[in-house]
Amino acid sequence: MTTASIVFVVDDDPSVRSSLKFLLSTVGLQVESFDSADTFLHKKLPDAPSCLVLDVRLPGLSGIDIQRELAARNIRIPTIFLTGHGDIPMSVRAMKAGAVEFLTKPFRDQDLLDAVRIALERDNRRREQEKEVTDIQRRFDSLTAREQQVIAMLVSGMLNKQIASELGTAESTVKVQRSRAMEKMQAQSLVDLAKMIEKLKDPAEKAS
Amino acid sequence: MTTEARGAQTIDPLDLRNLIEMMPTPAVCALPDGSVEFVNREWQEYTGCPTEQPNLWVWQTTIHPDDAAKFIDGLTAALAGGKPFQTEARIRRADGQYLWFLIRKVLAVAPTGARESSLRTLITCEDIDERKEAEAKHEQGEGLLQAFFENSPNLISVKDRQSRYLYANKQFKKAFNVFGEVKGKTDGELFSAEQAAAFQAVDRQVLQTGLLMRFEDVALYEDGPHTRIVQKFPLFSAEGEICAIGGAVTDITDRKREESALRYSEENYRLVVETAPDAVISIDERGAILFANPATVRIFGYDPTELIGKPLTILMPEFLRKLHEKGFSRYLATGQRHINWQGTELTALRKNGQEFPVEISFGELSRDGHKVFTGFIRDISERKQAQQALQMTQMELARVSRLTTMGELAASIAHEVNQPLTAVTNNSSACLRLLAADNLKPEVLHRALEEIVADGNRASAVVARIRGFIKKEPLEKNKLDMNDVIQEVLALADRELYENRVRLERQLTKALPLVLADRVQMQQVLLNLIMNGIEAMIPVTDNARSLWVESRVDESGDILVAVRDSGTGLGSAADRVFTPFFTTKANGMGMGLSISRSLVENHGGRLWAMPNSPIGAVFSFTLPVSAGSPA
Numbered sequence: 001m002t003t004a005s006i007v008f009v010v011d012d013d014p015s016v017r018s019s020l021k022f023l024l025s026t027v028g029l030q031v032e033s034f035d036s037a038d039t040f041l042h043k044k045l046p047d048a049p050s051c052l053v054l055d056v057r058l059p060g061l062s063g064i065d066i067q068r069e070l071a072a073r074n075i076r077i078p079t080i081f082l083t084g085h086g087d088i089p090m091s092v093r094a095m096k097a098g099a100v101e102f103l104t105k106p107f108r109d110q111d112l113l114d115a116v117r118i119a120l121e122r123d124n125r126r127r128e129q130e131k132e133v134t135d136i137q138r139r140f141d142s143l144t145a146r147e148q149q150v151i152a153m154l155v156s157g158m159l160n161k162q163i164a165s166e167l168g169t170a171e172s173t174v175k176v177q178r179s180r181a182m183e184k185m186q187a188q189s190l191v192d193l194a195k196m197i198e199k200l201k202d203p204a205e206k207a208s
Numbered sequence: 209m210t211t212e213a214r215g216a217q218t219i220d221p222l223d224l225r226n227l228i229e230m231m232p233t234p235a236v237c238a239l240p241d242g243s244v245e246f247v248n249r250e251w252q253e254y255t256g257c258p259t260e261q262p263n264l265w266v267w268q269t270t271i272h273p274d275d276a277a278k279f280i281d282g283l284t285a286a287l288a289g290g291k292p293f294q295t296e297a298r299i300r301r302a303d304g305q306y307l308w309f310l311i312r313k314v315l316a317v318a319p320t321g322a323r324e325s326s327l328r329t330l331i332t333c334e335d336i337d338e339r340k341e342a343e344a345k346h347e348q349g350e351g352l353l354q355a356f357f358e359n360s361p362n363l364i365s366v367k368d369r370q371s372r373y374l375y376a377n378k379q380f381k382k383a384f385n386v387f388g389e390v391k392g393k394t395d396g397e398l399f400s401a402e403q404a405a406a407f408q409a410v411d412r413q414v415l416q417t418g419l420l421m422r423f424e425d426v427a428l429y430e431d432g433p434h435t436r437i438v439q440k441f442p443l444f445s446a447e448g449e450i451c452a453i454g455g456a457v458t459d460i461t462d463r464k465r466e467e468s469a470l471r472y473s474e475e476n477y478r479l480v481v482e483t484a485p486d487a488v489i490s491i492d493e494r495g496a497i498l499f500a501n502p503a504t505v506r507i508f509g510y511d512p513t514e515l516i517g518k519p520l521t522i523l524m525p526e527f528l529r530k531l532h533e534k535g536f537s538r539y540l541a542t543g544q545r546h547i548n549w550q551g552t553e554l555t556a557l558r559k560n561g562q563e564f565p566v567e568i569s570f571g572e573l574s575r576d577g578h579k580v581f582t583g584f585i586r587d588i589s590e591r592k593q594a595q596q597a598l599q600m601t602q603m604e605l606a607r608v609s610r611l612t613t614m615g616e617l618a619a620s621i622a623h624e625v626n627q628p629l630t631a632v633t634n635n636s637s638a639c640l641r642l643l644a645a646d647n648l649k650p651e652v653l654h655r656a657l658e659e660i661v662a663d664g665n666r667a668s669a670v671v672a673r674i675r676g677f678i679k680k681e682p683l684e685k686n687k688l689d690m691n692d693v694i695q696e697v698l699a700l701a702d703r704e705l706y707e708n709r710v711r712l713e714r715q716l717t718k719a720l721p722l723v724l725a726d727r728v729q730m731q732q733v734l735l736n737l738i739m740n741g742i743e744a745m746i747p748v749t750d751n752a753r754s755l756w757v758e759s760r761v762d763e764s765g766d767i768l769v770a771v772r773d774s775g776t777g778l779g780s781a782a783d784r785v786f787t788p789f790f791t792t793k794a795n796g797m798g799m800g801l802s803i804s805r806s807l808v809e810n811h812g813g814r815l816w817a818m819p820n821s822p823i824g825a826v827f828s829f830t831l832p833v834s835a836g837s838p839a
Contacts, residue, residue, distance in 0.1 A: 013627045015663050019634030022656065026641040057623060082630075105630040109637030 004048045005120045009033040010040045010066065011055040011082070016105075020053060023109055024116065037061035041069060045077070049127055051100070051119035053112075056083040056090060064090065067097050076126060078119035080112070136196045139185050147181040150174060155194045221319040224328055234299070234309070234333040236266070240326050242284040251333070256302025272298035272306045279311065286313055287329060296340070299333060308340035309333040363436075363457035366443065371395060371411050374452060383459070385430035403428060411453050414440045418450060424460075434461040487585040491520045493578055495536055507566075507587045509559030523585075525557045540579070556585065564589045599703070624670040628663035635660050685811075687722040687834050688730065690759050690767050697734045698757065704742050708753065715758040723767050724834040725811050733804045733815070737771040737827045740800065744775025744825065751823070766813065766830040774824040778817055785817055804829075 007029050009020045014035070021031040034040040037058055052070075054063040061069070063081055070077060081094045081102045091102040100122065101115035140148065146167075153163045160178065164171040187193035219227075225246065228235050234251035236244045244266040247255075255270050271279050275297035286293030293313040298306035315330040357364050363380040367373050373390040381390065386398055395404035406427075414421055420441040426433050436457045443452040481488050487507045490499040496519055500512040508515075508523055515522075521529040538544060549570055556566040570583035635656045642648035694716060698705075705712050738755065745753040754774045762768040778785060786801050801815075808815040808829045815829040 013631070015631035015659060015666075016627055016634070019631040019638070019659065019663075023634045023638040023641075026638045026645075105626040106633040107630070109634065109641070 004030075005124075006030045006032060006046060006048055006050040007053060007116055007120075008040060008043075008050060008077075009053045010035075010037060010058065010063070011053075012036060012058050013055075016055070020112075023112070027113055029116065037063075037066045037069075041066065045075065049120050049124040050077060051116060051123055052077050052079045053116070054079055054081055056081050056094070064094060064097070067094065067099065071097065078122045080115045080119055082107070133199050136185070136200055140196075140200060142184055143181055147177050147184070150177045151181050151185070151193065151197065154178065154190065155197045217317050218320045219317040219328075224317060224319060224330075228330060231330075231332055233335065235314075236331050236333075238283070238287065238329045238331050240287055240329075242267070242280060242287055245328065254301055255299065270300050272300070274298075283313070283331075290316070296336065307335060307337040310336045361459075363455070363459070365390075365455040367411065367453045367455070369415065369450065369452070371408055371453075373398075380457075383429045383434070400428075410438070410440050414442050414453050415450060418442050434459050435464045436460060484584070485586075487587075488582065489515070489520070489523075489585065490580055490582040492580060493540060495520050495533070498580065499582075507558075507585065508556070523556055525555050525563050528555060553588070556587075565592050621670070625667050628667040628670070631663040632660050632667075635663075684726050684728075685724045686727060688725050688727055689720055689722055690730070690769055690831065691716050691718075691720055693727060693730045693734060694757055694759060694769065697731050697738060700731075700735060701738045701742070704739065705755065708742055708746060710742055710745060710753040710755050713754065713756045715756055715760075717760040720759055720767060721761065721833040723811075723831040725831055729807045729811070730831075733807050733829065734769065734771070736800045736804050737829075740827070741771050741773035741775060741825075744773050744777070747776055748774065761833075762830060764830075766832050768828055768830050770826055770828040772820050772824065772826045774820070777819055777823055778825050786815075801827075 007024050009017055009024075009031055011017045011020065011033070012035050017033045017035065021033055024031045032043075034043070037060055040052075041061075052066075054066060056063040058066075063079075067079055070079075076098075078100045079094075079098070080100050081091070083091070083102065083104055091099075094102055100119040101111075103111055103115065143151070149167065150163060153166065158166070160171050160174045164174045167174070182193060185193055185196060187196060224237065228237055228246070228248045231248055231250065234248065234254045236247045236251060239245050244263050247266070257269070267280055267283075268276055279295055279297045282293060282295055285291075295311055296308060297311055299309050299311075300306050311331060311333050313329055314332050316327050317330070318327055357375075357377045360377060361379060362377075363383055364375075364377040365373060365380050366375040371394055373393050376386070376390040381387070384399065390398065395407045398404070399407070406425075410421060420439060422437065422439045424435065424437050426435050428434075436459050439456045441454050441456075442450040443454050445451040481501050484501060484503055487504045488499070488501040489497055489504065492498050496517055497515045500510070500515040502512060504510050504512055504515060510523075521532060524532055535547065552568050554566055554568055555563050557563055565588050567586045567588050568583050570581055573580045573582065639648060639653055639656050642652065694714070698712065698714070704710075738757070741755050745755070751774060756770075756772040758768075758770040758772065760768055786805050801817075805815045808831070811831055813829055813831040815827070818826045818828070820826045
């Protein structure tokens with residue numbers, strides 16, 4: 001586990017907050033705690049693997065409201081819910097919205113620590129994926145418009161000759177543009193390039 | 209002397225005597241004082257008594273006593289005043305019979321050369337007996353007729369050819385509010401122009417045709433329009449000419465009104481019965497159906513024609529037939545009613561075999577010496593269903609609100625207690641982890657233990673607060689007779705008992721000592737036990753469903769109330785029924801008995817369960833007798 005990982009705790013009960021901080025600190029986790037949804041939502045999240053331990057029943061915005069709000073802001077932080085009583089419909093909703101775990105108070109320490117570990121791993125993986133996509137995007141952005149066009153046609157399965165005919169240029173010109181684009185994208189092969197372009201695609205576009 | 213005397217003719221006394229003697233009728237010569245100077249032969253022969261001396265008594269002995277006074281007064285007054293005089297009086301004949309005479313003062317003369325120069329008056333007596341008799345006869349006849357007409361309830365009138373009234377009877381005048389004499393008046397003078405024109409049109413027709421006319425009309429009387437039968441007819445003179453028009457009117461307004469009222473009411477009844485939403489059924493003394501209205505199709509599924517002649521019992525479920533027959537024959541024999549005749553709720557049977565609740569009202573009528581019973585039968589299924597639905601809703605609402613309260617309470621307890629518990633376990637777990645890693649510093653442990661103690665105290669404070677909250681429910685203890693409470697609750701459970709066909713038996717000890725208790729809580733406990741008992745018997749179909757409710761003073765002097773059922777019994781659940789949230793019911797809360805037990809225990813009593821013999825269960829509870837109550 002990365003040392004820079006941060007666990008955010010949101011619970012209105014000071015004893016619960018401090019005991020959670022104490023428990024998580026025993027496994028070397030950095031903990032930052034908040035007494036309400038509002039104070040947490042005003043916090044600028046650091047660029048580090050993190051997860052959220054959230055009490056369902058909070059004054060003001062509830063845990064579920066926070067989850068929804070974060071999703072709206074496109075902040076995909078893995079969340080572990082704590083609840084005072086086993087409310088099944090609420091836990092189903094929370095899990096559907098992407099919660100890592102739903103724990104009923106009081107819980108076994110190991111259950112919480114396991115959930116936190118899974119959450120941080122997931123966040124780490126997500127961050128790595130996001131970083132890779134950002135790199136690819138940056139490289140893609142460095143291509144000329146014509147190079148981007150050629151790549152798009154290549155990954156869709158067209159041959160050089162077909163691309164040249166489509167673009168109204170010589171096949172040799174296409175070959176030059178293609179090799180330059182491959183170089184800029186740091187692609188080892190056509191398959192490699194296709195994977196990169198695939199990752200760039202918007203998740204929404206993928207779904208359609 | 210009077211003027212008559214001065215101006216009177218003079219006559220020789222002898223001539224006067226001759227004159228009187230020559231009169232063909234009885235005649236006398238009277239002196240100025242009215243006394244008789246002499247009489248003629250006719251008089252003597254008639255009366256049979258000669259009179260030579262002037263004598264006032266002549267009159268008194270010969271004139272009928274009823275007429276004498278009037279005659280003498282009239283005569284003496286006329287003589288004294290020198291006025292003409294005539295009167296009718298009865299004079300005694302020689303054989304003692306009185307005949308009528310017209311007695312007239314004919315002539316007053318002064319005798320010449322007589323010693324008496326005073327006036328002599330010639331008085332003649334004309335026999336009018338025959339005429340009088342005829343008159344009397346006529347009068348008598350007319351009087352009878354008149355009396356007959358006057359007292360007739362009909363309106364009678366006679367008019368002459370010129371339509372002037374000759375006669376109208378009392379009834380006529382009364383009807384048209386006419387006062388005084390109508391004789392000589394015309395319709396135009398007595399009635400409105402319109403009315404007069406109508407009357408005269410008829411008169412003209414009678415005059416033209418000479419025939420009797422009979423018709424019904426409506427005339428405006430003083431008190432409003434009247435329907436009448438009018439007869440107008442011509443009256444003929446001896447010569448065969450129409451001399452008058454007679455009218456006889458019979459007022460049939462009342463009869464018309466009665467007829468129409470009767471017809472209306474008959475039609476009305478028929479319409480009411482035919483269109484009634486309720487079934488209307490009549491039966492005879494044998495219980496056979498005589499009449500059924502069309503509503504029986506909708507209510508029972510039988511066409512009225514199918515029912516005629518059938519026994520009424522085909523409209524009853526099996527279990528009521530015997531009861532009905534018994535009750536019906538008892539009523540016929542003794543006149544004793546065994547059920548309420550108005551609005552009794554019973555179960556009826558449709559043609560398709562379906563039982564349904566009805567409300568029946570009936571009455572009896574005697575016809576030709578036989579009794580006929582007519583009943584109005586109303587299908588109250590919908591009303592019952594609505595009632596039931598309402599009750600279910602109310603019960604459900606009560607249950608839900610209780611559940612909601614309990615649920616909220618439970619959630620709040622869970623949250624409030626779980627917070628400190630979570631902190632305690634978290635802190636303890638953290639310490640254990642550090643200890644295992646041999647990394648637990650004393651100051652860290654100290655701080656953790658301090659927090660654990662604080663959270664432990666917090667948890668117990670929460671529990672204490674909740675207990676305090678529950679205890680706050682106000683208890684209103686009053687002196688109660690548990691028998692009253694039992695009766696109140698049985699009234700509440702009445703419908704459930706009836707619908708589940710549970711036979712109820714009360715075994716209440718009279719004059720129970722009072723208990724000091726909260727009435728509502730005791731009702732809740734008892735209702736809970738009774739409803740449990742009823743529910744426990746629902747699966748029982750092969751045995752009778754019986755519920756016994758008993759009250760008595762137990763061995764220790766407490767009041768004991770027991771609810772015994774013939775249901776499925778407690779079985780293996782016997783030791784758990786009082787555990788909270790334990791239930792054998794599909795949608796039970798499992799709180800009833802546990803709450804009931806704590807309510808009874810709050811009152812210083814006990815609640816327990818025992819198996820009933822041979823089947824079912826007994827739930828009993830005791831309550832201490834109130835201090836001031838006579839034991």
